[in-house]
Amino acid sequence: MPANPLSAPRPPSAVLTIDGPSGSGKGTISRLVAEKLGWHLLDSGALYRAVGYAASMEGIDLSDAEAVTRCAESTKIRFRDENGETRVIVNGHDASDDIRTETCGAAASAIAAIPNVRTALLEKQRSFRKAPGLVADGRDMGTVIFPDAGLKVFLTASADERARRRYKQLKDKGLSVTLHALLREIQARDTRDAERAVAPLKPANDAVLIDSTGLGIELVVAKVLALLPAH
Numbered sequence: 001m002p003a004n005p006l007s008a009p010r011p012p013s014a015v016l017t018i019d020g021p022s023g024s025g026k027g028t029i030s031r032l033v034a035e036k037l038g039w040h041l042l043d044s045g046a047l048y049r050a051v052g053y054a055a056s057m058e059g060i061d062l063s064d065a066e067a068v069t070r071c072a073e074s075t076k077i078r079f080r081d082e083n084g085e086t087r088v089i090v091n092g093h094d095a096s097d098d099i100r101t102e103t104c105g106a107a108a109s110a111i112a113a114i115p116n117v118r119t120a121l122l123e124k125q126r127s128f129r130k131a132p133g134l135v136a137d138g139r140d141m142g143t144v145i146f147p148d149a150g151l152k153v154f155l156t157a158s159a160d161e162r163a164r165r166r167y168k169q170l171k172d173k174g175l176s177v178t179l180h181a182l183l184r185e186i187q188a189r190d191t192r193d194a195e196r197a198v199a200p201l202k203p204a205n206d207a208v209l210i211d212s213t214g215l216g217i218e219l220v221v222a223k224v225l226a227l228l229p230a231h
């Protein structure tokens with residue numbers, strides 16, 4: 001008797017992972033590639049930022065692993081599309097702007113080193129994998145969350161260039177920052193993210209490295225699209 005095609009297990013949807021350090025352009029490139037492909041998008045850093053933000057708002061000591069883990073387990077995080085932008089809703093409050101500060105980035109990096117916090121966010125991240133495909137941006141998308149992804153990109157740029165990009169981005173938002181302080185923060189975050197024991201920032205063995213220093217956004221998008229296997 002022929003197998004019933006309806007009961008056959010469906011192959012998992014396609015995933016493209018884009019990992020890399022702060023300011024390498026992961027978020028920008030992931031969003032543009034996802035738009036071109038019509039795929040879903042996972043900004044995993046926003047989840048860690050949301051937990052760092054919620055913990056700070058609740059006055060939790062970020063080095064108290066148990067309290068931060070409880071916070072990660074109980075914080076409700078939703079993404080909502082609004083006028084072509086993705087808003088991040090944390091416990092019912094629109095925290096999209098609050099979570100983008102460098103202070104919140106540092107808080108996210110600190111709580112992301114707690115193994116149980118990562119476990120608390122694991123299934124939520126995997127639930128973004130849906131047809132026709134997913135572009136997932138973060139630090140461990142290719143190594144831990146989607147190890148079977150069809151294409152893994154590790155996006156880098158020199159620390160100086162990443163600091164300059166972040167400086168321009170924050171200045172354009174009207175925030176008061178200095179290039180020197182941003183460079184120090186980026187270097188401190190690189191070190192903490194790369195040296196933590198669990199799911200450190202590093203390229204997967206099968207990742208394609210793209211150094212975007214001196215490359216414009218459209219060129220990087222084109223490079224990523226050219227790497228995609230037929231899907």
Ligand SMILES: Nc1ncnc2c1ncn2[C@@H]1O[C@H](COP(=O)(O)OP(=O)(O)O)[C@@H](O)[C@H]1O
Binds near residue numbers: 027029165169215217
């Ligand atoms: N290849 C590039 N060339 C110039 N600027 C870039 C490039 N990629 C990203 N940017 C800019 O750098 C800033 C940081 O990019 P973002 O996507 O937020 O990085 P990440 O998500 O890796 O932290 C943004 O203002 C973005 O427009």
Ligand SMILES: Nc1ccn([C@H]2C[C@H](O)[C@@H](COP(=O)(O)OP(=O)(O)O)O2)c(=O)n1
Binds near residue numbers: 022044049112139
């Ligand atoms: N998959 C991820 C994503 C982010 N993190 C942590 C480590 C990062 O320093 C913070 C913030 O990540 P995010 O990608 O939003 O930061 P940048 O946009 O690269 O500056 O969260 C992580 O540990 N694992």
